[in-house]
Amino acid sequence: MERTQTIKHKVYPNDYISRDQWRDASIADLTKDDGLASRPWAELRRFEILPNCRLDASTWRIPTSWMPAGNKRAISSVTIVPSRAGIDANCKLAAVRDESIRRAMLALLLPRRYRGGIYAPAYSTWSDQCRQLLTMAAWQMEHSPSDDGSIFNAFTFDNLNNRMFVQKGYRSITRKAFVKTLDILIDAGLRGVISDWPRFYRCADKSAGSPSIERSRLGEQAHSMEQPALNKSNRNFSDTFVTEFVERARWLQDNLADQIIDCWKKDQAIRRKFAKAGKAGKDHDVVVARRKCIQKYDWRDCSGRPLTQLTFLQYSTDHQDPSTAMSWPPDSARGLREMISTLQGFNLGIVALCTGARSSELLAAEDMPLGLQDGRYASTTFKMVDETGGKLRDWPLHAIAVRALHIQHQIAALFRPKRSKALWVPVFEDRVQDVHHGTKQFARAVNLLGLGKHLDDRNAHLHRWRHTVARLIALAVVSAPQVLLDLFGHRDFGMTLQYILSAPRIAEEAIRIAREETYVMAENAITETLMGETSGGASEKLRVNLPKAMRHGKDLFDTSSLRETAEVLTFRGAHFNLVRPGVICTKGRGEFGPCTAGRGAPDPGACRTSCDKRLELAISKKQCEETLLFLRLERLSAVSEGLEMLVENINGQMVSELRRWDDVRKRLTATYNDIRTLWDEEQRCPAKF
Incomplete structure (x- = not known):
């Protein structure tokens, strides 16, 4: 009898060991050689694939702290049951099948080659790929079982592409995910990690004269591909929805938020008082006392007027007219709790709008009241980072989002479960530790307050805020791709452009x-040119020629015709490029310019201060002066350190800035001797600069 080696591991608390520590202690031992397929199952089955969980365990549970916040931490996501691949009636074949599926899922967890490097998959990715593998194995067991208990020996390309995908009605993105999982298993098989792996790609391509693959078996009803479901999360919210949402959120913040929280505290005090007397929350006396507390509370808006109806907040249900105003206050403690849940949903939406963060990044934030003072949102990101446990980062916040976080801090203190630090808390689910589905919280608030009619036949998915932020910044901010790249935490501009171009008419x-x-x-x-407030090479030409261009017969156009003059001057918006804020290029496509060294479209990136097509507005005057003062300090520092080449480089930059504005140059040369000396030298030897 062959002697097997026992794989021993330390016992760790399930939720407190880091993923890096676990990989170093266990997974790394399996990657020393690629001959894992030849290792005896009696030895390999004892391996702990997860802390305190052997490879042959009936159920695997991933520590929740290893998964991104949100629905990835739900029980269904952190639990993997290998038996869902199907159990053969033959005990011997069932054992072979069970070993194959467990070895395959172990192979999905091991580091692998990816884009020229070694890639260790995140446990959220591994969990998804295990479920895809179990789905394929269960389908194979039902429709194409093997004679030897293996999974992929009887699983053909026809089974995958023309039968399983068609029957399930998978969308293109889901098909790609399944194929990626199969590619990983194929690579593992070629490296000798597993022995039961997909080999059907070898025979997928047939010659022109060979029979074609039938889409269904003889006598079996043909399956038609179902229409893919409408993607509900990759479209931005409409401008109307964003406007209405922000208005309602601000109204809640200014008028009701503090009063709702204060009233709930008094309600809970009454509940605790009766609990000490041995009366439960459903006791008639308790219900009456809590209702009376809510009804007698002095509800007033920010102007001090009594609140008896919330005409701004409306229900939108099948049983009530959306135009009917919601009466206030609510008639029960549950109604008050509903409003707190609504308030949390609006807080979540406001923070999502101001940060553009992913749902997992929003929900991973912990309640840190001291962090609210700096006006930034601190959380953990799990995507696009090399750290296996996620990476801390923060986002700048608008004042309305800071106010939302102050309100959320109070809500979290009232509803947060024990031993939890979460900022977003379950308001109704008392037994749940964390909020697993941010979209559910957000959509609940949106539907309750009548905003569903502005959703364009899609749901209020939290990820749609990310696309909304991408669209708004793309349309309103200079250098939008770079801004979004930093805000979204992407690795390349291609990923950022996918968000920008997701808007249908962007x-x-x-x-x-x-x-x-x-x-x-x-x-x-x-x-500004007519008032003599501009500068640059094009300023004097425009100042002289604009009055002539605006003359119509004997009369000048009045101010209402300024738009028409702008249209003519810019050839209906085709010319006048913004070089940078306050600097305009007036060069046309057929004109000469130093930026193109000839005729052609202007290149704002190569703009020079000496160009006669450059027009500088008054707003750039202050920026010019600030730049010169900064360069002066840099020059003084370089001179003191003896950096001659750097000094000459700064001299050229300062001379270029001094040419921009006459009054700025006169003021600074009169104030600073070193700047005056530099300008005088430029006048004597222009070629030097």
Whole structure:
């Protein structure tokens, strides 16, 4: 009898060992060689695939602290049951099948080659891939069982593509996830990690003369591909929804939030008082006393007027007219609890709007009241980071989001379970430690207050705020891709552009807004030029020629025709490019310019202060002066350290800035001797700079 080696591990508390510590202590031992498929099952089955959980255990449970916050920490996500792959009636074949499925799921957990490096999968990814493997194995057991107990020896390309995918009606993104899981298993099989692995790709391609694969068996009803479900999370919210949501959220913050929390504290004090007397919460006397407390509370809006109806907040149900105002106060403690849940949903939506964070990043935040003072939202991100346990990061917050977090801090103190530090708490689910589904909280508030009609036949998915933020920034912020790259924590611009381009008419909107922005920019430029407040090479030409261009017969256009002048001057928004805030390029496509060294479209990135097509608005004057003062300090520091090459580089930058504004140059040369000396030297030897 062959002697087997026992794999021993320390016993760790299930939720407190770090994933890095676990990999170093256990998983790394299995990757020393690729011959894992040849290791005896009697030895391998004792391996602890998870802390205190052997490979042959009936149920595997991933520590919740290893998973991203949200629905990934639900029981259904952290629990894996290998027997769901199907159990053969033959005991011998059932044992072979059970070993194959467990070895395959172990292979999915091991580090693997990915994009030229070694990639260790996150446990959330591994959990999803295990479920995909179990789904395929269960389908194979039901429709195409093998004679030897294996999974993939009888699982063909026809089974996967033309039968299982068709019957299940999977969307394209789900199909790709299944295929990716199979690719990992194929790589593991080629490296000798597992012996039962998919080999059907070898025979998937047939020659032109060979018979084609039938989509169904003889006599079996043909399956038709179901229409893919509408993706409810990859579209931005409409402008109407965002406006209505923010207005309702601010109204709640200003008028009801503090009163609702205070009333709930008094309600709970009454409940505790009766509990000491041995009366439960459903006792008639307790119910009456709590209702009386709510009804007699002095409800007033921010102006001090009594609140008897919430005309701004409306129900939207099948049994009630949406236009009917919701009476106030609620008639029971449950109604008050419902409003607290609604308040939390609005707080969550406001923070999502202001940060653009993922749902898991929103829900991973802990209640840290001292962190609210700096106006930033601190949490843990699990995607696009190398740290297996996630990485701490923060987001800047608008004042309305800071106010929402102050309110949420009070709610969390009232409803947070013991031994929990979560900021977002279960208001109705008393036995649940954390909020696992942020979308459920948010959608509940949206539907209760009548905003469902603005959702465009989609649900109020929390991830839609991320697409909304991408659209708003793309349309309103200069260098939007770089801003979104930093805000979203992406690794490349391709990922960011997917969010920007997810808006159906983003290109049309961008062109329209760019044209309108050009008109506004041109109108400001015309007004400032006529008033003599602009600078740059194009300033004097425009100052002389604009009055002639605006003359119509004997009369000048009045101010209402400024838009028409802007349209003509910019060729209906085609010209006038923004180089940077306060600096405009007036060069046309057929004109010469130093930025292109000839004719062609202007290149704002190569703009020079000496260009005769450059127009500087009054807003850039202050920026020019601040830049010169900063460069002066850098120059003094470089001179003191003897950095001659750096000094010459800064000299060129300062001369370029001094050419921009005459009054700025005169003021600074009169104030600072070193700047005056530099400018005088430039006048004597222009070629030097």
